[in-house]
Amino acid sequence: MKELKQYKLILKMLLPLWLVFTFATSSNAKGINDNEVKGKVLIIISSDQHGFWLPEVVEPYKLLEQAEFEIDIASPKGGKGIASGSSRLSGKDSNWFKQSSLPEKLEQSIELKQVISRQYRAVYFAGGAGPMFDLVENQEAQRVTREIYENGGIISADCHGPAALINVKLSDGSRLISGRKLTAKANIEEGRWAKNNYPFLLEDKIVSLGGIYTSAAKGKEHVIVDGRLITGQNPASAAPMTKALILHLTPKEKHPAYEIQNSLSKVTVI
Template sequence: MHTIKLFIIVLLFTTGFIHASWANDKVLFILSADKHGYYLPEVVAPFEHIKKHGFDIEFASPGGSEGFPAALNRLSEQEKAIYQGMLSTTNIKTPKPLVDVRADDYVAFYVPGGSGPMFDLAQHAELKRLSLSFLAQNKIISAVCHGPAAFVDIKNEQGKYLVEGLKMTAKSNAEEGSWPRENYPFLLEDKFKAQGAYFSFAAPDEPYVVFDQGILTGQNPKSALPVAKRLIELLLDK
């Protein structure tokens, strides 16, 4: 009987310790600060899913700008309530400048899409530093839709493109309309293929997620929650 009681006490203590340890781990959300904005539905749903699994979430952006949240009208009533809570309980209005972010402080980062990342997160020096630093520490870097623009043109110490030889996805050419084709500096599918990635995708507007060697990517807005779910699976499996 004493042995059984001791086993139960140890089990409860161990379980409590595991949950407590995750409660102190943080996931970084990196937002675009560009005038074209970041896509709010790709922020709120992943935020809620990651948060409910016990992870703290902090926000960062180039220069610490709050940026331009887009598509508030695309949120459900429940998501709008979550977003209102985020405004008062997180630093989404006052993100940390990327220059002040250290990989040591987080277990993963996530980049939502919107048109903004195509203009300010692509080729961003601090984001390049963070991407390489996170991966060097065996931490996950993730992005969805146009968020993977954060991973273009990054080269490692050997001068090799970060995505070369890796499976990747992002907004496909088939999903881009006339405005992006005329105004974006590049299309993600074209860029990743040119840099040696094995770029794959599903039918337009279908959720699709790819993970390869620490880099987790999702194709489109419908892939945002699946990316968050996969991220949690990967983190809990570590």
């Protein structure tokens, strides 16, 4: 009886130590996982002479990099594209851009036909005037989008970036945007030059092809999440759209510093 009491006493003393050890071990394992690269995301920009909108590349790239994703840049022709909108970068983003790896990647973008889709968990199409001219009918852009989507990945685009999505057809022949809710540059946000030179206005084209278009007021943030299709309306929507993308690629509790959940008040999830 005396030995049994001693055994119980020893067990009582050791149990807290075992729990501490177990908690520390599991916490350390979680920390290791948190530091792992989360996967690769492909950003596609225009090669057209009218260019891509630089802020819609800088903000998403910065957020994705901070969230520990690898990022590649691709374009229809590969190499250097024409960036516009650099004056619209905030001082903070401008300084970050100059010190980041992004300028070099923009100089050496991957040609779309060289892209191996299975390497990426998501694709993001940046806006600017260029996509309206060289991404609407681009077969390689459509291939990459279809393959990433059918492999369970996420398709995202902002402003004029959704121009690359309107003619994407899945393997069953259905159109990606048909019956789906999405947004893009609104008619009321297009200027005279756009109305006179674009082959169409995105809002009108999306509706005519069976997409369910929604928008907010001119210049306001607006993001639509319809399953694995995430779209933003305008330059102001690039950052919240990217945060929605990160939220869908990575459990939000792993990145509390970004306060993703609190910054998505303008995001509509379908």
